[in-house]
Amino acid sequence: MDAELSTRDRIRTAMAELMRRQGYGATTVKQVSELARAPMGSLYHHFPEGKQQIAAEALRAAGAAYIQLLPLLMDPHEDLRAAVPAAFVAAAEQMEQAGWINMCPVVTIAGEIADSEPALRAVAAEVIDSWVRECTDYFTRRGLDAAEAHRFTLALLSALEGAFILSRTLRSTAPLHAVGQTLTCQLASDKV
Template identity: 30%
Template sequence: MAIKGNLTKARLTESMLQLIQTSGYSGTGLNAVIEHAGAPKGSVYFHFPDGKEGLGVAAVELAAKQFEALIAEAAVSAGSAAEAARTAIEVLAAIVSESNFRLGCPVSVVTLEMGAESERLRKACAAAFESWIAPTSALLEAGGLDAGEARSLATVVVSTIEGAVIVSRAMQSTQPLFSAADVVAALINQRCNTVGGTR
């Protein structure tokens, strides 16, 4: 029974995440989530006693894990921090394009819609962004930057990617993402090479 319950909870969370991406947080009702997940009607409040807000937090946390895994995979396959950033952005560009520009970053959606309305959701979004900035910062440190500069540049990289996803969806073009990939990779190479050249 516990396994079945966990599967239902996971389905509800995944459905909430997908619907936030296409319809926004405010535009996603619990009935739509239940229908999308093919879950029993009482299952939302059983697994998420605090309702939509709790489900929204779970969806943001799932999105954080998915992108964190993408960063980790890119880091393993790439030969440098710049290549890892480019690879991650190219994967995102493919996801956005293949969805016909309907899918974006659910964390930015929830931040923009609910950041001023729900402190719990705002904190979940902040934690999600931190979970992407921290490993990016670690990659940059491995590339030769000191902790402070790596953290600052990682924040810029994640912020640039977030903005590029939004602009790509608005323009229905992956060009903003590929332009971001070029600029981010050049910036990382410049900073890491500068530091390497001074040692």
């Protein structure tokens, strides 16, 4: 973990990484403290509400970072029909190289805690809502009309997160490649 980060940032980053690897329920504040190289007192100094507060901030930070990958992966391609599968190929490579761990904890944690931690479910919904807004705006700027951009965003995010689960479970990049190719077919040639 980067020594240049503030203690608060190290704690938040450690929580995100642990949730990405093992989920919310299996993550303990002791593990967060150890990974962040921060004494337990620092955790409660920066996050007086404890584990749930750390998790909420970690989800927001991870979600904000995760959505920045969209333009990073797609902007080099002028045509969305090339950009979409390229982004899925890159995601597949990254997931395989990372040893099949979750790429982002937000949706995984949302599924894990949807009924048991309503406050964290609300944070995950807030993050996903921001993804939908940002992706819709992005695809509108890339040439889709607003309604089509919104539908495509929902399909893309749903397919991506489902493909992550299948790829992780099967230890295969095939689901991510298939989704990228299939979504490309949904882009009407007159809209890009």
